[in-house]
Amino acid sequence: xxxxxxxxxRFGSTLAVDDLSFTASPGRVLGFLxxxxxxxxxxxxxxxxxxxxxxxxxxxxxxxxxxxxDPVETVGAVLEGPQFHPGRxxxxxxxxxxxxxxxxxxxxxxxxxxxxxxxxxxxxVKGYSLGMRQRLSLAGxxxxxxxxxxxxxxxxxxxxxxxxxxxxxxxxxxxDGRTVLISSHVLAEVAQTVDEVAVISRGRLVAQGGVEELxxxxxxPIRVRTPDPERLREAxxxxxxxxxxxxxxxxxxxxxxxxxxxxxxxxxxLVVYELFRDRHSLEDVFLELTGETEAGR
Amino acid sequence: xxxxxxxxxxxxxxxxxFWLLVGITAVLVVLITVLxxxxxxxxxxxxxxxxxxxxxxxxxLMLLILGIVFAAGEYRHxxxxxxxxxxxxxxxxxxxxxxxxxxxxAVIGAGIAALTAAVALPWLAAKDAPTLSGGEVVGLFAGGxxxxxxxxxxxxxxxxLLRNQAAAIxxxxxxxxxxxxxxxxxxxxxxxYSLTGLEAALIGGTADDTGLDELPPVWLxxxxxxxxxxxxxxxxxLLTSRxxx
Numbered sequence: 290x291x292x293x294x295x296x297x298x299r300f301g302s303t304l305a306v307d308d309l310s311f312t313a314s315p316g317r318v319l320g321f322l323x324x325x326x327x328x329x330x331x332x333x334x335x336x337x338x339x340x341x342x343x344x345x346x347x348x349x350x351x352x353x354x355x356x357x358x359d360p361v362e363t364v365g366a367v368l369e370g371p372q373f374h375p376g377r378x379x380x381x382x383x384x385x386x387x388x389x390x391x392x393x394x395x396x397x398x399x400x401x402x403x404x405x406x407x408x409x410x411x412x413x414v415k416g417y418s419l420g421m422r423q424r425l426s427l428a429g430x431x432x433x434x435x436x437x438x439x440x441x442x443x444x445x446x447x448x449x450x451x452x453x454x455x456x457x458x459x460x461x462x463x464x465d466g467r468t469v470l471i472s473s474h475v476l477a478e479v480a481q482t483v484d485e486v487a488v489i490s491r492g493r494l495v496a497q498g499g500v501e502e503l504x505x506x507x508x509x510p511i512r513v514r515t516p517d518p519e520r521l522r523e524a525x526x527x528x529x530x531x532x533x534x535x536x537x538x539x540x541x542x543x544x545x546x547x548x549x550x551x552x553x554x555x556x557x558x559l560v561v562y563e564l565f566r567d568r569h570s571l572e573d574v575f576l577e578l579t580g581e582t583e584a585g586r
Numbered sequence: 587x588x589x590x591x592x593x594x595x596x597x598x599x600x601x602x603x604f605w606l607l608v609g610i611t612a613v614l615v616v617l618i619t620v621l622x623x624x625x626x627x628x629x630x631x632x633x634x635x636x637x638x639x640x641x642x643x644x645x646x647l648m649l650l651i652l653g654i655v656f657a658a659g660e661y662r663h664x665x666x667x668x669x670x671x672x673x674x675x676x677x678x679x680x681x682x683x684x685x686x687x688x689x690x691x692a693v694i695g696a697g698i699a700a701l702t703a704a705v706a707l708p709w710l711a712a713k714d715a716p717t718l719s720g721g722e723v724v725g726l727f728a729g730g731x732x733x734x735x736x737x738x739x740x741x742x743x744x745x746x747l748l749r750n751q752a753a754a755i756x757x758x759x760x761x762x763x764x765x766x767x768x769x770x771x772x773x774x775x776x777x778x779y780s781l782t783g784l785e786a787a788l789i790g791g792t793a794d795d796t797g798l799d800e801l802p803p804v805w806l807x808x809x810x811x812x813x814x815x816x817x818x819x820x821x822x823x824l825l826t827s828r829x830x831x
Contacts, residue, residue, distance in 0.1 A: 338674050339667055339831040355674040355827075366671055372664025374601060381600040382668075389593035389672045429668065 290314055291336060291364075291437055291470055296345035298331050298492075305331040307492035308345070313437070313470040318463045320483035321472040324579050328492035329472040330369050333441045336470075337366050349437065361390040361433030369441040369472075371426035375415035379406060379425045382414065386432055400428040405454075419446030427455075437468035444478040456482045480571045490579040503574050509567040511542040511550055516560055524557045525550065538562075587685075590678055594686030597665075598656060607655070608694055611648040615698050618644055619706050629715040636718065638706055639726045640789045645698045646730075646737035647762075653687040653741020654754045657822075661749040667831055677823035680746045684819050688739035695734030699727035726790040729804060733788040736811045743818030747825065778802045784811050 291313040298306040306328040313319040323329050334340040336347045338354035349357060349364050357363050373382055383397035401407045404424040409417065417425065423446050430438055438459075444452050459482055463469050473479045480500075487497040496503060513532075515521050518540050522532045525542065530549065535541045542550055547566060554561045569577075598604050622638050629635060660666040660683075673679050703723070711717075718726075741758070748754040766780045777783050778800055787807035802810070 334830075337671060339670060341828070341830060357674065360674055361672055368667055372667070374597075374659070374663045374665055376601045376603065377597075378600070381596070385593050385596050385600065386668060386672050388596050389590055389669070391589045 290350060291439065291468055292346075292348050292351075293332060293336065294346045294348070296332060296335060296347055297343045298328070298335060298340065299343045305492055306335070309489065309492065309494050310345075311487040311494060311497050313468050315436070315468045316463055316466045317484045318459055318469040318471060318482055320479045320486040321470055321489070322476060322479070322486050322575055323472075323474065323489040325474050327474075327489045327579070329474070329489065330441055331492075332489075333366075333439055333470075333472060334368070336439060337364070337368075359433070361386070361392070362435055363433075364437045364439055365430030365433065365435035366438070367423070367426045367430050367440040367443045369445070371422055371429075373414040373422065373425065376413055378411050378413055379417065379421075379428075380410035382425065383410075383428055383432060386429055390433055392432060396432055397428075400431045403431060404428045420448060420451050423447055423451075427458075435467070438462060438470070440469070440471045442472055442474070444473060444475070452478055476572045476575050486571070488575060488578050495578045496574070500571055504568045504571055509569070511545060511547060511566050512563065513540050513542065513550055513554075513561060514538050514563040515540070515554065516562070520557065521554055521559050524553050524559070528553060587678065587682065590673060590682030591686045591689065593672075594682050595689065598686060598690050603655065603659075604652070604690075607648060607652045611645045611652075611694065612698055612701060614648065615645050616701055616705055619702050623706060623709045623713070629710070629713060632716045632718060635710060635715050636722075636726060636790055638710065639702065639718070639723065640730060645695060646733045646785060646789070649687075649691045649694060649734045649738040650741040650744075650758060651755055653684075653691070653738040653743075654745040654748075654758065655741075655751055656687060657683050657742040657745030658749055658751040658754050659745070662751055670826075670831060676826040677820070680743070680819045680823040680826065683746060684739040684742040684815055687742040688735045691738030692731055692735035694738075695731035696727075698734070699730050702730075703727065729788050729790045732804075732808060733785060736788070736808065736815065737785075740811065740815045740818065743815045743822060746822035747818050779810060783807075 293312070294310050296306050296309045297304070309328070309332060321329055321332070331340060335342050336349070336354065347353065354360065354364065380397055380401060383400060384394050387394055387396050398407065398410070401410045404427050406421060406424045406428060409421060414422065414425070423443060427443065430440070444455060447455060459469050459471065463484070471479055471482065483500060485497070485499045486503065488495050512535070513521065516538060518534055518538055522534070522540060525532045525545070528549065530542060530545045530553075532540045532542045547564060551561070551564055619638065626638070629638065660669060669679055670676070707723070744754050744758055745751070748757065762781055766782050770777050770780045770782065779802070783801055784807040787801040787804055788811070
């Protein structure tokens with residue numbers, strides 16, 4: 290369990306994180322979302338003991354990162370814009386980390402294979418593409434087969450296949466019961482990966498919850514696809530429910546329930562191909578939440 | 587701690603800059619030895635011979651720079667974040683780097699001492715220079731090796747504390763070639779404890795070589811130098827634990 294509790298971080302007069310609290314639980318992928326400069330990296334670096342909190346606590350399994358006895362087996366981290374010694378090979382970078390963590394050198398080869406970078410492991414990092422550096426960074430995070438993963442903008446530099454690979458990979462890790470915390474400012478990259486999201490803006494938490502919960506909107510119109518929209522519209526009108534045509538075979542219905550529409554269609558023996566309530570996309574929710582606070586700057 | 591040292595040694599060995607500095611150091615020391623033997627005509631006394639053989643200690647300056655480049659390079663390349671993610675204990679990291687540099691310095695120093703012996707001893711014999719006893723020669727080379735080890739460790743402490751390679755190298759050169767000599771000239775009794783004095787004592791040089799009045803015994807020089815390194819390492823660990831990476 291990763292827990293951020295009333296975290297505040299100031300850099301001089303700049304308030305980077307403001308009284309932020311959220312948790313990430315085992316078996317779930319938590320998306321940590323916010324625009325650039327919202328305080329995501331500062332929060333994650335504080336969680337990893339690289340930045341000191343001004344106030345509040347950040348813990349991993351109940352302990353600050355710096356007090357962990359087996360950090361690489363507890364948390365694996367991918368930092369934003371990961372840095373490497375350009376003259377060292379990817380494999381040697383991992384061997385250095387493995388040695389400090391008392392892991393066998395063979396583990397470096399294993400994680401290179403895991404991130405599909407084994408062909409480039411003996412090349413110097415300065416010849417790596419951005420995507421390869423991200424994979425090497427992920428390999429470093431996986432060295433200790435950790436129970437939790439903290440990934441700061443891991444999709445940066447990955448091509449569409451890479452993003453898809455990362456999504457499947459992270460889903461697999463969560464399915465294994467691990468805690469995954471992934472930050473991003475590009476919602477489309479993580480929308481299909483996460484189970485829940487914590488959205489921050491200007492250092493403050495503006496929403497946290499399941500994707501389902503955040504995108505649900507009871508006031509959104511109902512859409513129905515039927516081969517006989519006019520008859521259904523009339524049947525609904527008889528129940529004082531207004532419906533509007535929305536292109537061929539589609540009706541949009543406001544101020545009613547899925548049950549009422551379904552029952553009305555059944556009573557009149559009408560065929561229904563599709564019946565659902567519109568959802569806000571996660572992106573709509575994100576823009577709405579962060580737009581409000583950003584506009585208040 | 588041994589795992590940390592192994593990791594730091596692997597870090598050293600897996601970059602080209604390390605091998606480049608080792609190569610330059612070896613060439614430089616051999617060159618100094620050859621030039622001294624070829625051009626110096628006054629190899630008439632034992633102290634003259636000791637002076638020639640103690641050129642192995644000249645590699646200490648290079649290893650001091652190596653230690654700085656290594657430890658401060660972690661900040662230059664941003665690899666310190668990786669290091670601290672695996673080993674969050676800042677003191678363990680700073681001490682591990684200093685000890686790894688010390689070990690590397692000892693190995694390089696021993697290699698360079700062997701190289702100097704291979705070049706200088708037959709040459710000195712051919713020039714009919716005064717002969718030093720086996721014990722004296724071994725003592726000189728052991729002192730040189732100890733100095734290279736301690737110099738590399740001190741460099742790592744300076745690098746970890748200052749974090750900026752160029753600034754740390756400039757500061758150390760200023761300290762060695764400007765501040766130290768001036769302090770020696772101005773402050774009575776400082777000679778014995780100056781870096782120049784400690785270096786000369788460790789590498790078996792003479793007070794005359796350095797222009798100092800008196801040198802401390804080798805054991806005291808080693809203890810003082812190690813003490814300076816320990817203070818730097820502790821300060822680096824303390825500062826790193828109190829600042830953001």
